[in-house]
Amino acid sequence: MRAETITPDQLVGACARMKAEGFRFVTMTCTAMDENSFELLYHFDKNLELSTLRLTTSKDSPVHSITAVYFAAFLVENEIQDLFGLRFPGLALDYNRTLYLDEEIRDAPFCKNAAAEKNTAAE
Amino acid sequence: MFEQITRGSRVKSPWLLHYDCSSCNGCDIEVIACLTPVYDIERFGIINVGNPLHADILLVTGAVNHRNRKVLENLYEQMPHPRVVIAIGSCALSGGVFREAYNVVGGVDKVIAVDVYVPGCAAKPEAIIDGVLLGLEKFKKLSNNWRGVGGIFREAETNES
Amino acid sequence: MEHAVSNLVGTPVLLSILIVFPFLAALTVYPVRSARLQTLVVTLTGAVLIAASLLLIPRTPFTLSPKSLLGVDIHVVVETADFLLLFVFLHIGFKHNHTLIKILSVLQIVSLAYLDVRTMSGEHLRVAALYGDNLSLILVLVASIVGSIVCFQSIPYMKAHEEHLEVEKSTRRRFFCVLLLFLGAMNGVVLSNDMGFFHFFFEVTTLCCFLLIRHDGTPAAVANGLRALWMNSLGGFCLLLGMISVFTRLHALDLGRLIELSSKSGIYLVSVALLCFGAFIKSAQFPFQGWLLGAMIAPTPVSALLHSSTMVKIGVYLVLRLAPGMRGAFLSECIAVFGAFGFLAGAALAVGQSNGKKVLAYSTISNLGLILACAGLNTPEAFTAAIFLIMFHSVVKALLFLCVGTIEQRIESRDIEDMRGLCAKMPVTALITVSGVIMMIMPPFGLLLGKWMAIEATAKNLAVVVMVAAGSALTVVYWARWAGTLMSEPFAGRFFPERQPFLTWGALGSLVAGGGVMTVAAPWLYREFFTGILSPGYSPPYVVHGGGLENGWGAFPVLPLAVVAAIGFAVSIVALRRASRVRIVKPYLSGLQTDTPGMFLGPGNRPVKAEASNYYLSSIFGEKRLATLVNLAALVFLILILGAAL
Amino acid sequence: MFPMMPAILRNFFSKRATRRYPPMTREPFAEVRGELKNEGSVCTLCGVCAVKCPSQCIVVDKKNATWQWDPFACVYCGVCVDSCKTGSLRQEPLYRKAATGREIVSVKIVLKEQTK
Amino acid sequence: MPVSTIPFGPQHPVLPEPIHLKLTVEDEVIKEVVPALGYVHRGLEKLAGTRDFHQMVQIVERVCGICSMMHAMCYCECVEAMMGIETPPRARYLRLIWSELNRLHSHLLWLGLFADSFGFESLFMQFWKIREKVMDLQEATAGNRVIVSVNVIGGLRRDLSPEQQQTILNILDRVEDEMRLLEKPLLGDYTVMKRTKGKGIVSAARALELGCVGPTLRGSGVAQDMRQLGYEAYGDLAFEPRVEKDGDCYSRLKVRYREVFQSIDLIRQAMEKIPAGEIAAVVKGRPEGEGLARVEQPRGEVFYYVKADGKKYLERIRIRTPTFANVPVLLAMLPGMCLSDVPVIVLSIDPCISCTER
Amino acid sequence: MIDTILVVAATLVAAPLLGGLISGLDRIATARLQSRVGPPVVQPFHDVIKLLNKEPVAVNVWQVFCAYAYLSASMIAVVLFALGSDLLLVLFTQAVGAVFLVVGALSSTSPYSLVGAHRELLQTLSYEPLLVLVAVGIYLQTGSFKIADTRAWGAPLLLKLPFLYAALGLVLTIKLRKSPFDLSTSHHGHQEIVKGLLTDYSGPFLAFVEIGHWFDVILLLWLCSLFWATSWTGMILLVAVTYALEVVTDNVTARMNWRWMLGYAWAMGLTLSVVNLIWLHVR
Ligand code: SF4
Ligand code: SF4
Ligand code: SF4
Ligand code: SF4
Ligand code: SF4
Numbered sequence A: 001m002r003a004e005t006i007t008p009d010q011l012v013g014a015c016a017r018m019k020a021e022g023f024r025f026v027t028m029t030c031t032a033m034d035e036n037s038f039e040l041l042y043h044f045d046k047n048l049e050l051s052t053l054r055l056t057t058s059k060d061s062p063v064h065s066i067t068a069v070y071f072a073a074f075l076v077e078n079e080i081q082d083l084f085g086l087r088f089p090g091l092a093l094d095y096n097r098t099l100y101l102d103e104e105i106r107d108a109p110f111c112k113n114a115a116a117e118k119n120t121a122a123e
Numbered sequence B: 001m002f003e004q005i006t007r008g009s010r011v012k013s014p015w016l017l018h019y020d021c022s023s024c025n026g027c028d029i030e031v032i033a034c035l036t037p038v039y040d041i042e043r044f045g046i047i048n049v050g051n052p053l054h055a056d057i058l059l060v061t062g063a064v065n066h067r068n069r070k071v072l073e074n075l076y077e078q079m080p081h082p083r084v085v086i087a088i089g090s091c092a093l094s095g096g097v098f099r100e101a102y103n104v105v106g107g108v109d110k111v112i113a114v115d116v117y118v119p120g121c122a123a124k125p126e127a128i129i130d131g132v133l134l135g136l137e138k139f140k141k142l143s144n145n146w147r148g149v150g151g152i153f154r155e156a157e158t159n160e161s
Numbered sequence C: 001m002e003h004a005v006s007n008l009v010g011t012p013v014l015l016s017i018l019i020v021f022p023f024l025a026a027l028t029v030y031p032v033r034s035a036r037l038q039t040l041v042v043t044l045t046g047a048v049l050i051a052a053s054l055l056l057i058p059r060t061p062f063t064l065s066p067k068s069l070l071g072v073d074i075h076v077v078v079e080t081a082d083f084l085l086l087f088v089f090l091h092i093g094f095k096h097n098h099t100l101i102k103i104l105s106v107l108q109i110v111s112l113a114y115l116d117v118r119t120m121s122g123e124h125l126r127v128a129a130l131y132g133d134n135l136s137l138i139l140v141l142v143a144s145i146v147g148s149i150v151c152f153q154s155i156p157y158m159k160a161h162e163e164h165l166e167v168e169k170s171t172r173r174r175f176f177c178v179l180l181l182f183l184g185a186m187n188g189v190v191l192s193n194d195m196g197f198f199h200f201f202f203e204v205t206t207l208c209c210f211l212l213i214r215h216d217g218t219p220a221a222v223a224n225g226l227r228a229l230w231m232n233s234l235g236g237f238c239l240l241l242g243m244i245s246v247f248t249r250l251h252a253l254d255l256g257r258l259i260e261l262s263s264k265s266g267i268y269l270v271s272v273a274l275l276c277f278g279a280f281i282k283s284a285q286f287p288f289q290g291w292l293l294g295a296m297i298a299p300t301p302v303s304a305l306l307h308s309s310t311m312v313k314i315g316v317y318l319v320l321r322l323a324p325g326m327r328g329a330f331l332s333e334c335i336a337v338f339g340a341f342g343f344l345a346g347a348a349l350a351v352g353q354s355n356g357k358k359v360l361a362y363s364t365i366s367n368l369g370l371i372l373a374c375a376g377l378n379t380p381e382a383f384t385a386a387i388f389l390i391m392f393h394s395v396v397k398a399l400l401f402l403c404v405g406t407i408e409q410r411i412e413s414r415d416i417e418d419m420r421g422l423c424a425k426m427p428v429t430a431l432i433t434v435s436g437v438i439m440m441i442m443p444p445f446g447l448l449l450g451k452w453m454a455i456e457a458t459a460k461n462l463a464v465v466v467m468v469a470a471g472s473a474l475t476v477v478y479w480a481r482w483a484g485t486l487m488s489e490p491f492a493g494r495f496f497p498e499r500q501p502f503l504t505w506g507a508l509g510s511l512v513a514g515g516g517v518m519t520v521a522a523p524w525l526y527r528e529f530f531t532g533i534l535s536p537g538y539s540p541p542y543v544v545h546g547g548g549l550e551n552g553w554g555a556f557p558v559l560p561l562a563v564v565a566a567i568g569f570a571v572s573i574v575a576l577r578r579a580s581r582v583r584i585v586k587p588y589l590s591g592l593q594t595d596t597p598g599m600f601l602g603p604g605n606r607p608v609k610a611e612a613s614n615y616y617l618s619s620i621f622g623e624k625r626l627a628t629l630v631n632l633a634a635l636v637f638l639i640l641i642l643g644a645a646l
Numbered sequence D: 001m002f003p004m005m006p007a008i009l010r011n012f013f014s015k016r017a018t019r020r021y022p023p024m025t026r027e028p029f030a031e032v033r034g035e036l037k038n039e040g041s042v043c044t045l046c047g048v049c050a051v052k053c054p055s056q057c058i059v060v061d062k063k064n065a066t067w068q069w070d071p072f073a074c075v076y077c078g079v080c081v082d083s084c085k086t087g088s089l090r091q092e093p094l095y096r097k098a099a100t101g102r103e104i105v106s107v108k109i110v111l112k113e114q115t116k
Numbered sequence E: 001m002p003v004s005t006i007p008f009g010p011q012h013p014v015l016p017e018p019i020h021l022k023l024t025v026e027d028e029v030i031k032e033v034v035p036a037l038g039y040v041h042r043g044l045e046k047l048a049g050t051r052d053f054h055q056m057v058q059i060v061e062r063v064c065g066i067c068s069m070m071h072a073m074c075y076c077e078c079v080e081a082m083m084g085i086e087t088p089p090r091a092r093y094l095r096l097i098w099s100e101l102n103r104l105h106s107h108l109l110w111l112g113l114f115a116d117s118f119g120f121e122s123l124f125m126q127f128w129k130i131r132e133k134v135m136d137l138q139e140a141t142a143g144n145r146v147i148v149s150v151n152v153i154g155g156l157r158r159d160l161s162p163e164q165q166q167t168i169l170n171i172l173d174r175v176e177d178e179m180r181l182l183e184k185p186l187l188g189d190y191t192v193m194k195r196t197k198g199k200g201i202v203s204a205a206r207a208l209e210l211g212c213v214g215p216t217l218r219g220s221g222v223a224q225d226m227r228q229l230g231y232e233a234y235g236d237l238a239f240e241p242r243v244e245k246d247g248d249c250y251s252r253l254k255v256r257y258r259e260v261f262q263s264i265d266l267i268r269q270a271m272e273k274i275p276a277g278e279i280a281a282v283v284k285g286r287p288e289g290e291g292l293a294r295v296e297q298p299r300g301e302v303f304y305y306v307k308a309d310g311k312k313y314l315e316r317i318r319i320r321t322p323t324f325a326n327v328p329v330l331l332a333m334l335p336g337m338c339l340s341d342v343p344v345i346v347l348s349i350d351p352c353i354s355c356t357e358r
Numbered sequence F: 001m002i003d004t005i006l007v008v009a010a011t012l013v014a015a016p017l018l019g020g021l022i023s024g025l026d027r028i029a030t031a032r033l034q035s036r037v038g039p040p041v042v043q044p045f046h047d048v049i050k051l052l053n054k055e056p057v058a059v060n061v062w063q064v065f066c067a068y069a070y071l072s073a074s075m076i077a078v079v080l081f082a083l084g085s086d087l088l089l090v091l092f093t094q095a096v097g098a099v100f101l102v103v104g105a106l107s108s109t110s111p112y113s114l115v116g117a118h119r120e121l122l123q124t125l126s127y128e129p130l131l132v133l134v135a136v137g138i139y140l141q142t143g144s145f146k147i148a149d150t151r152a153w154g155a156p157l158l159l160k161l162p163f164l165y166a167a168l169g170l171v172l173t174i175k176l177r178k179s180p181f182d183l184s185t186s187h188h189g190h191q192e193i194v195k196g197l198l199t200d201y202s203g204p205f206l207a208f209v210e211i212g213h214w215f216d217v218i219l220l221l222w223l224c225s226l227f228w229a230t231s232w233t234g235m236i237l238l239v240a241v242t243y244a245l246e247v248v249t250d251n252v253t254a255r256m257n258w259r260w261m262l263g264y265a266w267a268m269g270l271t272l273s274v275v276n277l278i279w280l281h282v283r
């Protein structure tokens, strides 16, 4: 897996460069490393070759949204907001953590310490 | 006599509403397959009406999650009596493989009363037909107290008493 | 005819009550500041007018030539007054610096003077000033009865209106004054035989129209008033031109003689065509619809009175009067096609409107077009249709205007979209409005009776019947849409009549009842009144049979149909009463409905209003595009008509 | 003009595609993964099936010597059948019938050693 | 101007799957579209925390019941790559055959639903009638009609006997014949063209910019198909992506219609070349590290990312499905179209919500 | 008088029976064309009886009123037809029914009902002028608008009014809610506006609408039969062939949108009618 590690403030510029070079935005992956730090992967494709940008961030340092460059990222950024509790300032269509989840799920389910167990309201 | 005719018609003209809670599509497409030439449930007078206000039978596929729970309740409420609910596939029965996922509430019977359970993953069209026919048995048993046109002229007694 | 006059003791008195009395009442009310007294004068005048018009019924036909008024030759009085009026127009033109009005006033003054010079010189035939037959009678009845009812309703309306506008100094007395003035003038127009009289009263209605449109004094109101003034002045000018050409031929300004002398000669037809032009403008036919639309800015009773039920009828009345004179001429056929076009175009434009009053305005234009088409067809059936349409349209349209006015005062909008669910707020008014709509489009009600006759009468004229068929389909679209909107949710089934002043209920109620009763009585009305109108030369086209109207190729069983409809209606009402016990469910909103009616849970879990708006098909029926096309087409038609006359 | 015409006319004049189920039933394919059956006689209550089951719908209770299966949670994947070393499990080619209430299948296991 | 706000879905007869579109329309012309999701979200990626990596095969099969087999395959490829497992050649061919069967039934299903979206009911019935043949094949070979559960880590659980292979070929011949007969009604009918041509146009550049994939991308003239990567046995067979230029619903329809024949052809090629031998490799140990895999599903590229650290349970599994990538372009297609075009355009990307939300 | 009462009674009984039967046959034929078995022929009656006995629910009580009014108007129209009265009047009466149906649908706030209602209005707009022109054509040929006179006319009208009959066929397609015109309430559920006009009618009220629809269909077919009123065989044959063509058209076309419909119905229908009328004039 080819991945280039960058810092959060290089992100938007790097994406703009990718776009200029004709890369298609594939998706993003977020992984919770520990309670507070997260790894974000940005996947791109050109001529069937995948390239990835990798960066680490923490809960309280928001990463800027890339929807201004790649509008298509709005879904996945919203998804990560829902599932990991991160925020992406500048998100083009911000569901404010309601893309998938309703108020019954209070915590971000993919966070390490969060109540990862199933919400058992009915039981 | 009148009673028999109305009951008979009810059994012979069950209109379906299909709602996909959070099915993986497996059960869904099998429900649709039932409508198509090879299974053709219109043989039983069944049509898929897609509108709770017209439906007699609610077919639910997939597990209930927090968001679609409200939709399911809404649809159920809009259906006029008498009505039957049929849950299709393990997801709708109990949550299936997803029972433990964080956003899954569980089977359909956690939210509304289920009359028939059709197991399978996915439940095959034949199984769905069996389930519907079993549901029709329930229609036979249901009281005829719903004030139809009928209603308009008969209802007074049932209502005041 | 002379001997008929001698038999009619009291007719002169009745006529002066109908024409002169309102003028006097107007002068009385002008200085009165007390609201009570105003009410008294207005209601009294209305009552007197209604009584007088009813008393006039058995006295037609008649002619009357009063010699003098207060010792002055009456013709001189009228001519002088006419001049004065035109100078008033000129003054208005200068005051508002409106070039067109200035020009048109001068033109009118000049041509009137020319006409006077010619009438004074030469062998001058004094003609009977007034003439009344059943046609005039029907218009007098409409003006006096419907007119008075509208005036009654305008009393509470204007009170609320001024409160609403927070007017400091009430101008109501001026309003009522003009209103009463108009009633007299209206009766004058339809009873005139001397065309000089006709022109005078015609111009009085124009003045009233101007004053009433600009009543609120806002810049828009003044501008629209001025537009109405110049357009109608143009109409007056056409009339004068027509009169000059009539005089050249007849050496008299006698409307009755004009028709009797029917001929196919060019000059004759040109004079008739010119008079018809004046009529088209008064009836706001395309391309002169602008003034009527602008007039909608006036307080609603004005629209009800002038702009739908009475004044605009002057135009079609004149054409109907002239019709026998052009029977068989190509001109007549052209007018039929022009009218049918107006019917179609008006209906199409109404479809594109969401402003309730504008819908009513276009619908009025459209109906007047249909009446014109009937007049142009010039067969006995068509004539009958035209008169039925005039009668019923006046009643129902006045009703609808008053309804919109009443609604507007409550919801502060005249937009149809804002009337959604009105049945919850003002159930009775909403119901009455819906009844009005029903009377507009459904058999057995009179308008449909008229439309039925019209279609059967036009069946042989391909161009006309195609346009009428298309137009009536469009008509159904905009009415049904409106009625449905009024009755929309949230109506839970209980019925709380809203509060309204007595005069409002009275006016609305009597108009609804009137429409219904007249419908049932239509065959007998026909038998009693219409035969007279159709002479000379026309034989009555329908026989009254089994409570319906029938001829060799069609039948409209008014009474049986009314009975059956009433039964159906009664059953539905019973069902409705029972239905208050059905379970009320929320409407279908894809499973997202919330507890608040009409709201669904949208993206981001936010409640969203499931707005449901009507279609106005602006891409097809939008005013901007369509109106230009229609105006162009209408202009072409008018030129053709003139060509046809030549 | 209407290219669909031949197709529907062919349908009209030929045999209909419908399998009239019920009353007519078709012989199931041999390999179909249907209802789960535990013969009981060879089961050793080893619990492998319960562990491997992706839907975790088998409960093996050694104490009470029962093998329990929840047909409403089972996804009929056959993993348990594949993983059972003793061949105690098999899948019928027919699916399980619809029911009007919850069901749990419980099989009392008589272990071979004990019977000896 | 008077507008209406229409809640389109989640329960709506046109949408077999729940998604919500808040449509703002005026006289039936769409002014604005805002989607809402979450009606199918179960959270199954999280199940990786309670199921081992073998059991996850059965879970990812149920991401979607339509291309269940391809999900499992993609996941297995990903894990196999991480663990360095070499799948036997026969398994690579078998996987190809089953995935093309999956694509066949999926495309036939879509063709039917698409026909229904513009109210061509008899055509819908016709496609689904044909599709039943493919369903029978799946059931007879894999044991299930829709959840084609044949994959395990390292290879397959089921083999195809020579008779079964012959049956597949025979039946596919009939499917092909019947499909050819439907070419004119589908692609040459005036009413169909009227409803699909010029609707929902996206240019190639716009499609790439919005990240769309699969037939939606190829319908806009971009020749991109993950099968070009040559995973499984695709590298051994002759393969050319099917491309259409216009970028409207009609193009997308044509792409999928032509892909039906392509799938049949691929299966035939595979049947000729398939070698004998084992169908699964032996799996030892646990995965560790990061893995990525992509597979061309009927709706386009699916993307799997797996992270593991040698423990019993996987650390993270991330699935980006084709519809997820095609939603943005859908939003761009709708404004300016008619309400009656909404079903046509929505279906033209062949949306599958269950995989989008997982 | 007795005669009249008998005719009325017979019509009121026979029309819905026939209407239901036709609808049942239609469903079977459609199923066959799609290679399916389809429902039993009495299915429409089962449907209606069931609906009549469902719990009455409504979104707004006005809807109840409208359902009754629609049914009454449709019944009256057919009865008027049976009594041989004025054709135009019959058409107007039937239009009343359509208006009430629309008003009932508009009384809901659901956009689905509303869109359906407007589409229904647009459909009315498309076919009403054609119907009127058909009546006019009949009048021009037979010299009367009265249906009784038309029935007694000596020669088959079809030979003189072939284009008008084609226009009537267009109207029939719209009225029967068949493709390509099934816009406002598709007879099957898969369309963008759910059941459109009928979305919020439910239970017994939906049954009334259905029965009213049967009456409407009978009326139109009866009108078609006037075009070969000289012999029973001709009449039945004409209607059967016409209906069969409708079913086939339904199955070989996609559903179009209302803009297309309006343009097509007016351009095509009006041209057909006008050509025929001109032809009558010239002769
Ligand atoms: S039961 Fe199986 S096939 Fe059905 S929805 Fe659930 S996972 Fe899918
Ligand atoms: S809303 Fe009515 S009452 Fe109020 S100012 Fe306007 S016209 Fe007058
Ligand atoms: S078939 Fe699958 S789900 Fe069912 S019990 Fe066996 S392993 Fe569990
Ligand atoms: S069924 Fe097989 S795997 Fe399960 S407990 Fe018994 S022997 Fe063990
Ligand atoms: S796109 Fe997703 S849901 Fe749809 S078929 Fe493919 S995997 Fe299944």
Ligand code: SF4
Binding pocket: E029, E336, E337, E338, E339, E341, F257, F259
């Ligand atoms: S795009 Fe086509 S369907 Fe939509 S409004 Fe325009 S013409 Fe109608």
Ligand code: SF4
Binding pocket: B025, B028, B029, E015, E016, E017, E066, E109, E113, E350, E351, E352, E353
């Ligand atoms: S689009 Fe495909 S997968 Fe999605 S619901 Fe429809 S048929 Fe099922």
Ligand code: SF4
Binding pocket: B035, B047, B048, B049, E121, F187, F188, F189, F190
């Ligand atoms: S809409 Fe009706 S006829 Fe069409 S497929 Fe669905 S159920 Fe069958």
